[in-house]
Amino acid sequence: MCGAAAHFDSPGARLPRNACAIRVENREREQGYYAAMSVEERTGTERVLQARERYVPRGVAAPQLVVSKAWGAKIWDADGREFLDFGGGIACQNLGHGPAGVVRAIHEQADRYLHQCFMVGAYEPYIEVARRLDDLWPGEAPTKTLLVNSGAEAIENAVKIARAATKRAGVVVFDRAFHGRTNLTMAMTSKLVYKQGFGPLATDIHRAPAPYPYRGVSTEDALHGLELLFKQDVAPTEVACIVLEPVQGEGGFIPMPTEFIRALNDLCDEHGILYVDDEIQSGCGRTGEMWAIEHHGIEPDILVAGKTLGGGLPLASVTGRADVMDAVHPGGLGGTFGGNPVCCAAAIAVLDELSAPGYAERAGQIAKLMRARLDDMASRHAIVGEVRGLGSMLAMELAERTPDAAKAVTAYAFDHGLVLLSCGLYGNVIRLLPPLSATDEELEQGLAILDDALGDAGSG
Secondary structure (H helix, E strand, O other): OOOOOOOOOOOOOOOOHHHHHHHHHHHHHHHHHHHHHHHHHHOHHHHHHHHHHHHOOOOOOOOOOOEEEEEEOEEEEOOOOEEEEOOHHHHOOOOOEOOHHHHHHHHHHHHHOOOOOOOOOOOHHHHHHHHHHHHOOOOOOOEEEEEEOOHHHHHHHHHHHHHHHHOOOEEEEEOOOOOOOOHHHHHHOOOHHHOOOOOOOOOOEEEEOOOEHHHOEOHHHHHHHHHHHHHHOOOHHHEEEEEEOOEEOOOOOEEOOHHHHHHHHHHHHHHOOEEEEEOOOOOOOOOOOOOHHHHHOOOOOEEEEOHHHHEOEOOEEEEEEHHHHOOOOOOOOOOOOOOOHHHHHHHHHHHHHHHOOOHHHHHHHHHHHHHHHHHHHHHHOOOEEEEEEEOOEEEEEEOOOOOHHHHHHHHHHHHOOEEOEEEOOOOOEEEEOOOOOOOHHHHHHHHHHHHHHHHHHHHO
């Protein structure tokens, strides 16, 4: 037997002799890979960024950060600088970088097999993720789950399923929505930078107002706009689904009011429209509940998750009422890599962590600490217009509708060892996504840098 124990489903299974040889060869390659990586890391940030400019298209946003390693709430760059991470790879690290259970699950599954294609050979990790998502469904209906590679792909499939189930084409989305960068999801997304010059885009997409109290759009205004949409643009009997983020992510971390979500749900029930809950950024425990919609007591027809679900690996899910999910004919759903077994193993460990006793309580403690500190900053820095969010999914909108001050804040923070991300239609919102495994000391350290950054930007 090879030096390391074999990992097969049957206890005591042994690797065949040729597999042992392959494993030794792989170890040698691994050692060479890490030695080469260490050399490259020593070249520093500047050289890596120069290579990035040469080989990666400019359409991919160009960060200053070149990551060498990451653990917990911290990142180290190629020059050895340490950063607190309040971005989480855009909400993909609610558990922090490198959680032990997730890393262990990935290693164990990698020793079994890396890829099968679920449509060629079924495997238990895919089915187990679907089972756990059924257990975590925010309602009583039995559900089924499709696993795919990304949030955009999940939204695409949610729309496909809704159209198949209702025999209708129309899709209603909202101002400041972000649902992805594929052709269909670009049409569903509101921010111009993500879709300008890429047309023609998918048709039968209809946009309505969403509540934005800070900028004067009330729930009543938004519902009136939807009523107008149904009178002048598309009949509700032609709409397959309404797609809404319970907390708009890229749009500015704007929580949707309970009365708005419940009114939408009532409209869906009245007209036979399916309610699609986009939890890609707000789900997986970010707001304290497993799904943000649980704060509102509504059971959607379809729920889409991603980002943190894969624990850092590419995985997203479309979970819905079983009768809705089964409306699609055999062969109508799937994909070569959707629900990759290694990603599924990671997701099982992630869902275990998110469901563990004490997780929700810690998320609540972090939310309370951060909200108090952010409210205090807002009271002292005139450039801050509003602090808002749901649970620990928090942000502050800067008063001026330009990205300038937000860029100054994130640049100052970076220079002082804090990774922050901006968002919003005008790029003037600072969003905070620290891992929910961060210590109070790490949170306070990062918030102190933010405080200083606001002061610096405000004085300029």
